[in-house]
Amino acid sequence: MGDSTHNPSDTLQRRGLMFILSSPSGAGKTTLSKMLLAKDAEIKLSVSATTRPPRPGEIDGVHYHFVTPERFQAMIDEDDFYEWAEVFGHRYGTPKGMIRAALKEGQDFLFDIDWQGTQQLYQKDQQDVVRVFILPPSIDELHRRLKNRATDSPDVIAARMERARAEISHWDGYDYVIINDDVNLCFAKVCAILEAERMKRARQTGLIPFVRGLMQ
Numbered sequence: 130m131g132d133s134t135h136n137p138s139d140t141l142q143r144r145g146l147m148f149i150l151s152s153p154s155g156a157g158k159t160t161l162s163k164m165l166l167a168k169d170a171e172i173k174l175s176v177s178a179t180t181r182p183p184r185p186g187e188i189d190g191v192h193y194h195f196v197t198p199e200r201f202q203a204m205i206d207e208d209d210f211y212e213w214a215e216v217f218g219h220r221y222g223t224p225k226g227m228i229r230a231a232l233k234e235g236q237d238f239l240f241d242i243d244w245q246g247t248q249q250l251y252q253k254d255q256q257d258v259v260r261v262f263i264l265p266p267s268i269d270e271l272h273r274r275l276k277n278r279a280t281d282s283p284d285v286i287a288a289r290m291e292r293a294r295a296e297i298s299h300w301d302g303y304d305y306v307i308i309n310d311d312v313n314l315c316f317a318k319v320c321a322i323l324e325a326e327r328m329k330r331a332r333q334t335g336l337i338p339f340v341r342g343l344m345q
């Protein structure tokens with residue numbers, strides 16, 4: 130006889146998802162990441178290390194681990210990173226420490242990383258990586274967003290705008306591409322993708338025993 134109290138999530142044994150949001154600077158991935166972390170208690174942020182100085186309001190250990198170039202180099206030498214890359218003249222990397230064991234136990238992580246880091250993570254683990262690329266509605270709007278955010282100097286904004294087209298050229302290396310025009314609509318799409326990817330994996334783990342139970 131089937132167990133009518135069986136819940137599919139009881140037998141969920143999957144590894145955690147590595148859910149990546151990438152975009153050209155200013156397209157809105159940090160905004161979307163914050164919305165996702167506020168809404169979904171099942172996913173945690175992978176906190177990167179960076180040699181970039183903090184922006185106003187950024188907290189060490191929460192938004193980034195802010196480290197010196199020497200410390201970053203030591204972490205590379207000690208093989209402490211899942212991936213790392215140089216972006217806009219600074220180094221950024223995903224430390225293994227915090228996430229390795231949690232991923233094995235099924236914890237989902239959100240990664241706000243660039244295309245180089247995305248390629249590196251995907252090469253390491255194609256099963257668990259979900260790659261989402263966020264596009265701005267136009268180049269003018271991207272510029273407007275960077276200016277209105279008012280966190281970077283005109284020089285930094287100019288450098289990021291100069292790189293925007295090159296960043297966008299990597300869109301094809303992603304599983305999903307979303308235009309962030311209306312932020313709420315874009316966020317709904319991000320949530321739908323995450324949910325669908327979780328369901329795909331639950332099919333392989335918790336769902337199959339559940340269905341077998343129903344059919345007994």
Ligand SMILES: Nc1ncnc2c1ncn2[C@@H]1O[C@H](COP(=O)(O)OP(=O)(O)OP(=O)(O)O)[C@@H](O)[C@H]1O
Nearest residue numbers: 152154155156157158159160274278309310311312
């Ligand atoms: N759909 C949207 N419409 C209008 N403004 C938006 C939208 N999405 C985000 N913004 C605003 O655009 C600015 C840039 O967004 P955000 O900081 O999230 O970009 P980002 O892609 O994370 O950039 P970076 O890579 O430089 O950190 C912010 O001021 C944010 O409030």
Ligand SMILES: Nc1nc2c(ncn2[C@@H]2O[C@H](COP(=O)(O)O)[C@@H](O)[C@H]2O)c(=O)[nH]1
Nearest residue numbers: 177213214216221222223241242243245246
């Ligand atoms: N490859 C990696 N890229 C990263 C990581 N953390 C952040 N980033 C990307 O860097 C740029 C600039 O970020 P900002 O906070 O200075 O605006 C942006 O594209 C981020 O996605 C990382 O660990 N690895």
